[in-house]
Amino acid sequence: MARAERGLLALGALAGLLGVAASAAATHMAGTDSLKTAAQFLLFHAPAILALAGLSAMGLTHRRLTRLAGAALVLGLALFCGDLALRALHGTPLFPMAAPTGGFLLMAGWLFVGVAALIPAKHEAR
Structure with a gap:
């Protein structure tokens, strides 16, 4: 398993x-x-990130797009959930527009998941 998939896991x-x-x-x-x-x-997206790592490692989806999808989901979670948690626990935002930016990245990540599923993996292109 490649370093990128281990990181996603x-x-x-x-x-x-x-x-x-x-x-x-x-x-x-x-x-x-x-x-x-x-x-x-966090709990809804954690299994999705784990699944993306597995799909990419097994070569069942387009590897680069699957990795990009996973990265977008992780970064989106960090911004969205980080901002919400910081506001709840300390009354201060992470930075202006952190939650909406994170939400946009989460949506983009799901879009990348769909695209990665539709574009054949390199070994399937033959």
Whole structure:
């Protein structure tokens, strides 16, 4: 398995870990609806990132686009969930427009997933 896929696996696992932690923290704190949303997004996307790493490693999808999709999802999660969590826990944003930028990257990541599924992997092009 290539370094890029190992990185995606590790980041997908980190998203799952942070999703569980944020969910637990939100349960014990009042007024943390945005932290609950961040936890949900992390937990929804973690298995997708893991799956993308596996699909890419096995050569079942277009490798570069699949890696790009995974990277967009990871960066989108970092910005979107990071901003929501920081606002919930410290009352301050990550930076202006971090959450919307992260949301856009998440949507782009899902678009890349679809495109990667439609474009044949190199060994299928024959």
